[in-house]
Amino acid sequence: MHSLPPESFHRFLIFEQQMSTIIHKHAHTMNTKIFILAGIAITLLGVVIFTISNREDSAQKSDNQTSTTTDSSNKNPLGNVNIVDGKQIITITAKGGYSPKTTVAKANIPTVIRMETRSTFDCSSALTIPAVGYRGNLPPSGETDIDIPAQTPGTKINGICSMGMYRFTVNFE
Ligand SMILES: [Cu+2]
16 A cells, blocks of 8 residues: 555545534434444445545556557657568658658568658659669659668668758668
């Protein structure tokens, strides 16, 4: 009982005080047996209420712990790397630059860089990926898949716009 929720305990104390005031007011008209029975009943009720609110608090605590564990175990917090049918798909958006600018991906697996454009009319649509000899003009809106062979761990692959102004990097680990 080292982490009692102070709020519910406080509520319980106020409730007990109110009930005992009522009982004391009427004590002279009650016989002793009823007074004792009422006291026991109120105490039990208080304990039940206190236990329930305590349980709700600890249930919320364990929920929070579960979601925290899920977040920290996610290797790609940006969510732009997915493995589909044994192929690694890396999605990168081109519009006024590239997003995300840095991606961590898996080595030793055939990969596709999927370039997404959404009304992209700036020079980020003119893309070069020197490491694989790619040079192309992405459509103003759509998806363009660029095949990247399996990479050795530690390799970095850069995508650069035609002017060399915007770039993105994929780190294979
Ligand atoms: Cu540019």
